[in-house]
Amino acid sequence: MKNTILDIFHRRYACHAFLPDRVITRTDLDIVLEAGRLSPSSFGLEQWKFVAVSKADEKTALQAACFNQPQVGSASTVVVILAKTAELDPDSEYVERLMAREYPGAALAPALANYRAFHAATDIKAWSIAQCHIAAANMMTAAAALGLDTCAIGGFDPEAIKTLLGIDGDRHEIALILPVGYCADLAPEKQRLPLSELVEYR
Numbered sequence: 001m002k003n004t005i006l007d008i009f010h011r012r013y014a015c016h017a018f019l020p021d022r023v024i025t026r027t028d029l030d031i032v033l034e035a036g037r038l039s040p041s042s043f044g045l046e047q048w049k050f051v052a053v054s055k056a057d058e059k060t061a062l063q064a065a066c067f068n069q070p071q072v073g074s075a076s077t078v079v080v081i082l083a084k085t086a087e088l089d090p091d092s093e094y095v096e097r098l099m100a101r102e103y104p105g106a107a108l109a110p111a112l113a114n115y116r117a118f119h120a121a122t123d124i125k126a127w128s129i130a131q132c133h134i135a136a137a138n139m140m141t142a143a144a145a146l147g148l149d150t151c152a153i154g155g156f157d158p159e160a161i162k163t164l165l166g167i168d169g170d171r172h173e174i175a176l177i178l179p180v181g182y183c184a185d186l187a188p189e190k191q192r193l194p195l196s197e198l199v200e201y202r
């Protein structure tokens with residue numbers, strides 16, 4: 001088990017070109033999406049939404065909005081991860097509904113007051129996007145476990161993507177683009193700093 005987990009992390013790499021004719025199954029896609037859904041989130045507010053794009057013309061248009069990076073158009077499915085913004089308002093029905101799950105009954109009011117103070121002091125858009133990146137990491141790991149490849153794409157024009165997908169910019173920000181498929185390239189050697197340079201054991 002311990003080795004299996006690390007094998008999966010070693011297996012994942014940023015794929016720069018997918019085999020355009022190799023389609024992933026709906027079952028596999030849904031497992032990847034489920035890994036996103038089950039991810040942890042600050043205040044349990046599940047700040048993400050996923051738009052799974054598999055139509056060829058839409059993937060081509062998305063590629064253009066991602067500075068023409070070929071891994072976007074060649075992927076089997078491109079998951080566009082949206083970060084909620086308006087729904088995170090402390091007075092929203094959404095916040096009350098989700099926080100009531102963790103803080104039932106009389107516990108809800110003080111929890112909402114705490115969240116209201118946090119919300120006022122925080123760059124909510126950046127915070128929401130950060131939660132989405134946690135979901136994205138889990139989705140990439142799940143994909144690798146299924147033998148699929150991915151590439152996190154942070155290089156995109158958010159306004160172009162919103163226009164393309166009809167996203168309301170008052171409600172959602174584009175967090176990350178995640179193409180999923182079968183890679184056309186072999187995995188490069190992992191380049192990482194050693195733990196000795198990264199960790200202090202105290």
Ligand SMILES: Cc1cc2nc3c(=O)[nH]c(=O)nc-3n(C[C@H](O)[C@H](O)[C@H](O)COP(=O)(O)O)c2cc1C
Nearest residue numbers: 012013014015016069151152153154155156190191
């Ligand atoms: C938030 C984020 C944004 C990224 N954006 C891009 C991108 O726009 N284009 C790209 O080719 N790779 C992108 N990457 C992939 C990284 O370049 C890659 O993960 C890193 O170089 C390490 O290589 P590895 O993933 O193959 O281990 C991104 C990765 C992350 C986490």
